[in-house]
Amino acid sequence: MEQINVVIAGPRGRMGKEAVELVQDTPQFALMSVIDHKGEANVDVPVFKDIKECFESSIPHVLIDLTTPEVGYHHTKTALEYGVRPVVGTTGFTQEELIELRQLAESKELGCIIAPNFAIGAVLMMKFSQMAAKYFEDIEIIELHHDQKLDAPSGTAVKTAEMIKEVREAKVQGHPDEKETLKGARGADIDGMHIHSVRLPGLIAHQQVMFGAEGQTLTIRHDSYNRASFMSGVKVSVETVMKLDTLVYGLENILE
Numbered sequence: 001m002e003q004i005n006v007v008i009a010g011p012r013g014r015m016g017k018e019a020v021e022l023v024q025d026t027p028q029f030a031l032m033s034v035i036d037h038k039g040e041a042n043v044d045v046p047v048f049k050d051i052k053e054c055f056e057s058s059i060p061h062v063l064i065d066l067t068t069p070e071v072g073y074h075h076t077k078t079a080l081e082y083g084v085r086p087v088v089g090t091t092g093f094t095q096e097e098l099i100e101l102r103q104l105a106e107s108k109e110l111g112c113i114i115a116p117n118f119a120i121g122a123v124l125m126m127k128f129s130q131m132a133a134k135y136f137e138d139i140e141i142i143e144l145h146h147d148q149k150l151d152a153p154s155g156t157a158v159k160t161a162e163m164i165k166e167v168r169e170a171k172v173q174g175h176p177d178e179k180e181t182l183k184g185a186r187g188a189d190i191d192g193m194h195i196h197s198v199r200l201p202g203l204i205a206h207q208q209v210m211f212g213a214e215g216q217t218l219t220i221r222h223d224s225y226n227r228a229s230f231m232s233g234v235k236v237s238v239e240t241v242m243k244l245d246t247l248v249y250g251l252e253n254i255l256e
């Protein structure tokens with residue numbers, strides 16, 4: 001396999017630090033530079049404060065983005081415009097942004113992977129939930145994260161609901177006359193499914209999907225106890241994005 005030159009945006013972050021280690025420890029990957037808006041990253045490659053400044057200096061094969069929703073969208077768009085293939089872990093993109101980025105990737109015939117969760121266990125949890133939803137139509141998604149997380153609900157919870165929507169008819173759950181006496185008590189609503197976001201120090205990234213039917217419940221749960229749990233998904237995405245000519249949303253679409 002030819003060497004893949006990588007730039008990482010967000011290298012001081014919780015995920016970014018792991019990604020720097022992954023790229024530096026993978027023989028077929030080379031870390032060319034990083035993008036850090038404060039220029040404070042402690043790495044032995046050039047640090048750029050701005051993505052355009054970075055790409056004007058040299059063009060990598062792949063950009064890994066682990067920043068914030070607004071910055072991640074801007075970076076992904078700019079990367080595609082410069083002919084760079086994005087691997088994006090950043091969550092919180094809108095449907096409109098995903099559609100626009102897909103059109104751009106296709107017009108440039110460039111691979112782009114946007115994966116709300118890189119952990120294989122989380123991908124299985126979403127797939128198993130999609131399977132279960134064919135048999136259980138009443139569903140509550142409970143996602144639990146550390147209290148520094150910016151977006152709610154999590155990208156994983158939104159993706160789970162989207163995957164379930166593919167196999168489940170929209171349904172209003174609970175009592176038809178149900179009323180919230182305290183706003184937000186029933187969580188967010190996607191097609192009648194409810195999503196509850198828990199934020200606590202001590203947590204990393206966890207989700208359980210609960211299904212209910214007459215006389216029974218089923219709970220499917222995944223826990224990430226560290227950020228290393230996401231790195232095998234980042235590695236396979238960097239390798240795979242080189243072979244794609246379109247945007248792929250979700251790691252489940254590139255795993256066999």
Ligand SMILES: NC(=O)C1=CN([C@@H]2O[C@H](COP(=O)(O)OP(=O)(O)OC[C@H]3O[C@@H](n4cnc5c(N)ncnc54)[C@H](OP(=O)(O)O)[C@@H]3O)[C@@H](O)[C@H]2O)C=CC1
Nearest residue numbers: 010012013014015037066067089090091115116117118230
């Ligand atoms: N797909 C997946 O499997 C996973 C996805 N995530 C997602 O990844 C993203 C990052 O998460 P996490 O590492 O925990 O977050 P952190 O807050 O730890 O890291 C984000 C980094 O982005 C930096 N940043 C902010 N603005 C800019 C900018 N303009 N240019 C460059 N860098 C910038 C921040 O810098 P500063 O510190 O100065 O603000 C920070 O270093 C989130 O969207 C999260 O939801 C997280 C875990 C797994």
Ligand SMILES: O=C(O)C1=N[C@H](C(=O)O)C[C@H](O)C1
Nearest residue numbers: 091116117149154155156205
């Ligand atoms: O911010 C996080 O930490 C995580 N974000 C992703 C999400 O929003 O789903 C993936 C994982 O849950 C960790």
